[in-house]
Amino acid sequence: MRISATVKLLAVGSVALLALSGCSSSSSTNTTKLQSLGTNEKTVSLLGWPGYAEDGSNDPNTDWVTPFETATGCQVTFKPYGTSDEAISLFKTGDYDAIAASGDATLRLIASGDVQPLNTDLIPNYAGVYDFLKNRDWNTVNGLTYGVPHGYGANLLMYNTDVVKPAPTSWNVVFDSASKYKGKVTAYDSPIYIADAALYLMKHNPELNITNPYALDETQLAAAVTLLKAQRQNVGEYWSDYLKSIQSFTTGNTVVGTTWQVIKNSLPATAHTKAILPSEGATGWSDSWMVASKAKSPNCAYAWLNYIDSPQANAAATEYFGEAPATADACKYASKDFCATYNAGDLNFEKQIWYWTTPVANCLDGRTDVKCTDYAAWTKAWQDIKG
Amino acid sequence: MALNSGAKVGSEEIRPTFAHRISTVLYSKPKLRLRLLLSAPVIWLGLVYIAALLALLITAFYTVDSFTGNLQPGFALTNFISLFTDSLYSAVTLRTIGIAVGVTIIDVLLALPIAFFMAKIASPKLRGVLVISILMPLWASYLVKAYAWRSVLSNVGIFAWLLRPIGLDTPGYSLSGAGITLGYLWLPYVILPIYSSLEKVPNNLLEASSDLGSKTWGTIRRIVFPLILPGIVAGSIFSFSLTLGDYITINIVGGANQMLGNLVYTNVGVANNLPMAAAIALVPVIIMFGYLTAVRKTGALDNL
Numbered sequence: 001m002r003i004s005a006t007v008k009l010l011a012v013g014s015v016a017l018l019a020l021s022g023c024s025s026s027s028s029t030n031t032t033k034l035q036s037l038g039t040n041e042k043t044v045s046l047l048g049w050p051g052y053a054e055d056g057s058n059d060p061n062t063d064w065v066t067p068f069e070t071a072t073g074c075q076v077t078f079k080p081y082g083t084s085d086e087a088i089s090l091f092k093t094g095d096y097d098a099i100a101a102s103g104d105a106t107l108r109l110i111a112s113g114d115v116q117p118l119n120t121d122l123i124p125n126y127a128g129v130y131d132f133l134k135n136r137d138w139n140t141v142n143g144l145t146y147g148v149p150h151g152y153g154a155n156l157l158m159y160n161t162d163v164v165k166p167a168p169t170s171w172n173v174v175f176d177s178a179s180k181y182k183g184k185v186t187a188y189d190s191p192i193y194i195a196d197a198a199l200y201l202m203k204h205n206p207e208l209n210i211t212n213p214y215a216l217d218e219t220q221l222a223a224a225v226t227l228l229k230a231q232r233q234n235v236g237e238y239w240s241d242y243l244k245s246i247q248s249f250t251t252g253n254t255v256v257g258t259t260w261q262v263i264k265n266s267l268p269a270t271a272h273t274k275a276i277l278p279s280e281g282a283t284g285w286s287d288s289w290m291v292a293s294k295a296k297s298p299n300c301a302y303a304w305l306n307y308i309d310s311p312q313a314n315a316a317a318t319e320y321f322g323e324a325p326a327t328a329d330a331c332k333y334a335s336k337d338f339c340a341t342y343n344a345g346d347l348n349f350e351k352q353i354w355y356w357t358t359p360v361a362n363c364l365d366g367r368t369d370v371k372c373t374d375y376a377a378w379t380k381a382w383q384d385i386k387g
Numbered sequence: 388m389a390l391n392s393g394a395k396v397g398s399e400e401i402r403p404t405f406a407h408r409i410s411t412v413l414y415s416k417p418k419l420r421l422r423l424l425l426s427a428p429v430i431w432l433g434l435v436y437i438a439a440l441l442a443l444l445i446t447a448f449y450t451v452d453s454f455t456g457n458l459q460p461g462f463a464l465t466n467f468i469s470l471f472t473d474s475l476y477s478a479v480t481l482r483t484i485g486i487a488v489g490v491t492i493i494d495v496l497l498a499l500p501i502a503f504f505m506a507k508i509a510s511p512k513l514r515g516v517l518v519i520s521i522l523m524p525l526w527a528s529y530l531v532k533a534y535a536w537r538s539v540l541s542n543v544g545i546f547a548w549l550l551r552p553i554g555l556d557t558p559g560y561s562l563s564g565a566g567i568t569l570g571y572l573w574l575p576y577v578i579l580p581i582y583s584s585l586e587k588v589p590n591n592l593l594e595a596s597s598d599l600g601s602k603t604w605g606t607i608r609r610i611v612f613p614l615i616l617p618g619i620v621a622g623s624i625f626s627f628s629l630t631l632g633d634y635i636t637i638n639i640v641g642g643a644n645q646m647l648g649n650l651v652y653t654n655v656g657v658a659n660n661l662p663m664a665a666a667i668a669l670v671p672v673i674i675m676f677g678y679l680t681a682v683r684k685t686g687a688l689d690n691l
Contacts, residue, residue, distance in 0.1 A: 085659045183559070191657060237560050237642045244639070251541040253560060376451075379658035384475050386645050 030293045033117040037299050043075045044300035047091055048100035050080040051321045064316040068307045074300035097295040100150050102285050103138030103356035104192050110146050115290040117144035122302055125309040128327040132350050137364055138357045139288045147288025148305050149326035151318035154284035154353045156275040158259035171200045171278045173256055178234040186257030189238035191382035192356055195283050197224040203280040214357040215365040221373045228385045249273055261342055262322025281352030447666040466666035480670055483646045486566055487630040493570045494577040494626045495619055502578050506585035521575050533639045536568040540640055565641035569630050577622035584618025620682045631671040
């Protein structure tokens, strides 16, 4: 009797706890932006991908946070996150003033009202940002800018030049003709990879009428899933850890698949690999710094946003991470071949990138007669594809 | 003088300290004593273990608002319906059980001769060396060992180098690769209980069996095996349950395959769907519960 009473008490207690934790209400999009800045607060709390705010504690020679602290008096605390979803749940705690988010997270943060629109007049360095990164689907909603760009990159096609012959120019080497390299094909392990298949279908199956790989209705998603399930038969392994991908290409366990420029750069020359932008174009990412609606230090957050788009800081941050900088002037401060390697500012290259954007029910391509599949549907589909 | 000092001692006994009083109460009430003694571990077990399991069970009935990502408490069976009707979950569950059974069989087959040699043949000195060398890998991180197997199994690894000359090839990053790695990781947990149950088998039983004309195989089958069965089952509980919950090894050396743990991981990390993750996490809990109930009768649980 006593034991069952204790269990009951515990059960009631845990239900109460869970009910409390589930009670955070959903608010709507924040549309009020700051009109002017005040004096800087003493601290600013940042959330970002690992390597986005280095203060020299990982590598004494890599430090662009300390100059910011000296110049503004804002003491930085930085928390790195592993995935876009982890970023969202951390950011929802309200402990952070600003976040560097990829396009697969930004729209969710804007929709839930967790971030505020930015007054770009208060961010002087925003003027130096490449125009093609401004006012895009993933950082601007209803004409309001919610994020300033940090850097961008494409998901390239890498192949082993000894094995993959003739040299591919199209993604079909990992889709329709992937069986030639059965067991040695790789793909990025995330639901957002469905967009890569959608991009391929957009160019090769015009009857599906895909105009934006992130705006797929039920039929279009089903077609992408079919393509990916066929690809699954030839995939040796999926990767999300870039070190794992480097190793697979080095040992030859993987000979063809998606990659990032930074992976290509880390591979030894003996691995005989080449990374290209295929004829269909590619998916890619552009990360944005955003300010929390309830930021405790909005002035320091604005100061950080301005600083990270300054040529010196932007060069240091993007070169360390391995992506193209967001400003043209950053190239003056980066190493000699950096901007050429990452095709920074190359409009012909940039035009072919479909940047990661959160798939949402209101179609991003402007269709209003159908509902599009959202990220939850993509996640379920991705699990089915992997099987 | 003597009387005086005696009176002094007496007066001290009349005014006991606080600690004295507590010990008097505890001494006179053995039940209270036991309860106080057990309260700390019971509270820990209750809060950390049972409440966590209950929370898991309750969360499995919640749902998630797909747009805002917020949890919606309630009592919805949707997670369980998709768990039972969606072919993805049954396929992954069967695959996971298959790997767990395979790993357990391999480990028991490997552990039996090793444990027998250690318990019955090796000299005490050699036995000590063997126990240490079996325990040694447990000091290295699980991740380090899994990544080491990643290079062993790779296209240019030791397996490929050894097997290619005789016309075979490395299993590569696949289900069998994951099975080999998991078998290696859990082997010490299987050897030790079998070794300790073999140690308890008296040598004179083996001698008596042979005196009565039984051959080696007959002795093993009729005398040794029934006596060490609880040890084998105890070892299998370790390898089976540890494999059932694994998601890291399969990620590192399992190629594109997923196990139940991966589905839990993606539902927490990628899909932000904690209720579905909780529902999936209950599957190995239920399987283990069934397995433990089935083996309880063998007395294996006394050998853990």
